[in-house]
Amino acid sequence: MIDCEGLVKIYKTDDLEVVALQGLNLRVEDGEMMAIIGNSGSGKSTLLNILGGLDRPSAGSVRVGPWDLLKITEEQIVEYKRDTVGFIWQNNARNLLPYLSALENVEMPMMLAGRTDRAYAKQLLEWVGLKERMYNKLHQLSGGEQQRVALAIALSNRPKMLLADEPTGSVDTRTSDMIMDIFRRMNRELGVTIVIVTHDLSLASKVDRVVAIRDGMTSTEFIKRNHHLDEEIAAGASGLKQVHEEYVVIDRVGRMQIPKEYLSALNIKDKASIEFDGERIVITPPRTLEG
Numbered sequence: 001m002i003d004c005e006g007l008v009k010i011y012k013t014d015d016l017e018v019v020a021l022q023g024l025n026l027r028v029e030d031g032e033m034m035a036i037i038g039n040s041g042s043g044k045s046t047l048l049n050i051l052g053g054l055d056r057p058s059a060g061s062v063r064v065g066p067w068d069l070l071k072i073t074e075e076q077i078v079e080y081k082r083d084t085v086g087f088i089w090q091n092n093a094r095n096l097l098p099y100l101s102a103l104e105n106v107e108m109p110m111m112l113a114g115r116t117d118r119a120y121a122k123q124l125l126e127w128v129g130l131k132e133r134m135y136n137k138l139h140q141l142s143g144g145e146q147q148r149v150a151l152a153i154a155l156s157n158r159p160k161m162l163l164a165d166e167p168t169g170s171v172d173t174r175t176s177d178m179i180m181d182i183f184r185r186m187n188r189e190l191g192v193t194i195v196i197v198t199h200d201l202s203l204a205s206k207v208d209r210v211v212a213i214r215d216g217m218t219s220t221e222f223i224k225r226n227h228h229l230d231e232e233i234a235a236g237a238s239g240l241k242q243v244h245e246e247y248v249v250i251d252r253v254g255r256m257q258i259p260k261e262y263l264s265a266l267n268i269k270d271k272a273s274i275e276f277d278g279e280r281i282v283i284t285p286p287r288t289l290e291g
């Protein structure tokens with residue numbers, strides 16, 4: 001579904017250039033549900049905005065399904081945003097109209113796309129647990145309920161891919177669990193590919209695969225060890241490393257990121273010695289030439 005190769009995004013402001021993504025590689029399979037984690041400023045939102053067609057990449061390649069997002073025209077972006085991608089943010093006010101009912105809010109994007117489907121709008125609201133509240137105006141709903149309306153809106157045009165930027169950032173644990181359950185169900189039953197960006201490691205540990213971004217590049221990948229994850233979480237193993245195996249990401253030409261703490265522990269700066277002993281690749285502080 002998603003294939004990014006050497007993706008670069010540079011923001012230019014006056015005389016300053018910020019390299020937000022510096023050669024990022026990422027593949028997401030059709031129908032996968034995965035999470036992206038990373039520190040503040042690592043480039044997560046930049047990546048999501050590019051994937052959502054809200055921002056343009058500077059270089060590299062980025063494909064979503066049949067679309068090449070580097071070459072796509074402005075008219076095609078409108079079509080892409082309408083048909084391929086659904087978006088959900090932490091701050092749902094961006095997606096919602098307070099003076100309309102929950103149902104009217106879900107119907108709005110359908111109407112704009114010229115294919116209102118009231119039965120499906122109701123079905124979506126039922127799926128997100130708001131069957132009884134669909135005729136309430138938005139301002140009569142709680143923050144968590146509004147977030148669930150936003151989720152129904154994001155799915156209203158039957159997108160193939162759902163992008164979620166901190167979707168549970170401003171809701172309580174119960175609503176957060178409910179939103180994750182809805183994601184899982186949509187993923188399983190509708191086959192929607194779901195990419196979740198989050199700071200929340202307990203949320204990340206609820207998906208099969210987590211990709212960590214560091215300094216605008218994919219650095220580490222965590223893959224779920226077994227498929228009894230939910231039981232493990234219930235048993236209290238909520239940390240990523242308890243339920244996932246951690247791998248370092250190596251790109252096509254053999255580059256990888258070594259964690260900064262490893263480098264500083266050995267006082268390695270811009271060079272290191274590397275050896276292959278038949279089984280392991282060993283990186284050590286640079287050997288001096290003399291002696």
Ligand SMILES: Nc1ncnc2c1ncn2[C@@H]1O[C@H](COP(=O)(O)OP(=O)(O)OP(=O)(O)O)[C@@H](O)[C@H]1O
Nearest residue numbers: 011013018020038039040041042043044045046047
């Ligand atoms: N519109 C912009 N103009 C200039 N610089 C930007 C812009 N948007 C993001 N940046 C910079 O690009 C880098 C990556 O930002 P981004 O928002 O993608 O990070 P993030 O991982 O989503 O962070 P957070 O978790 O805090 O949201 C940061 O250094 C940020 O300051």
